[in-house]
Amino acid sequence: MTLDIHVPAGSTGHDSLTVDISAADAGWTYSGLRVAVLEAGEALALETGDYELLVLPLAGSAAVEVGGRTYDLTGRPSVFEEITDFLYVPRRTAFTLTSAAGGRFALPAAIAVRDLPVRYLGRDQVRTDLRGAGDCSRQVNNYALNNGVETSHLLCCEVLTPGGNWSSYPAHKHDRKGADERELEEIYYFEIAPSPAGDPGFGLHRTYASSPDKPIDLCVEIHDGDVALVPHGYHGPCVAAPGYDMYYLNVMAGPDEDLVWLAPDDPAHHWIRGTWESQEVDPRLPMTR
Numbered sequence: 001m002t003l004d005i006h007v008p009a010g011s012t013g014h015d016s017l018t019v020d021i022s023a024a025d026a027g028w029t030y031s032g033l034r035v036a037v038l039e040a041g042e043a044l045a046l047e048t049g050d051y052e053l054l055v056l057p058l059a060g061s062a063a064v065e066v067g068g069r070t071y072d073l074t075g076r077p078s079v080f081e082e083i084t085d086f087l088y089v090p091r092r093t094a095f096t097l098t099s100a101a102g103g104r105f106a107l108p109a110a111i112a113v114r115d116l117p118v119r120y121l122g123r124d125q126v127r128t129d130l131r132g133a134g135d136c137s138r139q140v141n142n143y144a145l146n147n148g149v150e151t152s153h154l155l156c157c158e159v160l161t162p163g164g165n166w167s168s169y170p171a172h173k174h175d176r177k178g179a180d181e182r183e184l185e186e187i188y189y190f191e192i193a194p195s196p197a198g199d200p201g202f203g204l205h206r207t208y209a210s211s212p213d214k215p216i217d218l219c220v221e222i223h224d225g226d227v228a229l230v231p232h233g234y235h236g237p238c239v240a241a242p243g244y245d246m247y248y249l250n251v252m253a254g255p256d257e258d259l260v261w262l263a264p265d266d267p268a269h270h271w272i273r274g275t276w277e278s279q280e281v282d283p284r285l286p287m288t289r
Helices: 272-278
Strands: 017-021 031-038 043-047 051-066 069-076 086-089 094-098 103-111 119-121 127-131 138-144 155-161 185-192 203-208 217-222 227-230 234-240 246-253
Touching: 017 227, 031 043, 031 051, 031 094, 031 185, 031 246, 051 138, 069 086, 103 246, 155 234, 185 203, 185 234, 203 227, 217 227, 234 246
Parallel strands: none
Antiparallel strands: 017 031, 031 103, 043 094, 051 069, 051 086, 051 094, 051 103, 086 119, 127 138, 138 155, 155 246, 185 227, 185 246, 203 217, 203 234
């Protein structure tokens, strides 16, 4: 059964996986995501099948054994504190993920048509950009997007939005190929920082139709561990509630192999970009360095 485009935290989880979404589960062709949560010393054996993927630590460090070699990932304390090193694993490959102290690890994936080598990629490979200004300020960390990392189809980045700010804004789309657009299926995986007392935070996410012949409509409260699927249409904003910083991991893939991300804004809201010229970037950024 195809999943709804809002996937609440834990609803696809089983065993050590809190998120397990294949392209078939999403009702499309290319993009997938798993998130593994490991106890101290726990090992998880997986196979990539037809997918290429990244082993991307969200919290904690890990060792990845693949092809008779072990790659040590330093990882990070949390997504709100640091960027991370990561590992590229090609299709048709078995690997084992082990975390000595325990942790949480994203496995963003895409159907691949090329056999590329396993590669360890350090933090120096991650390109960080600050986008927007004022209450539209956010930070983008590129792991396999505009940073020279070769994949077959997979594009992957993460976005940090300080509490009270709007991100993925103006809303944009990438559901057909053109001079200024590429066709890309997209997964949003969210983590929301708790309050100082440890109470759970929240945010908002919006996806809506770009044309009457392809209806889609989602405006939903987002919680830690939730997933949003974007098969088509304009998506954004993602709004971080005041007091609650928002993180999301973007996993994108489509039919083209040029690894280009092109996404035109909703024309009704494109003008907002012009207002950023007179505003400063939020001083809370960058959140990770």
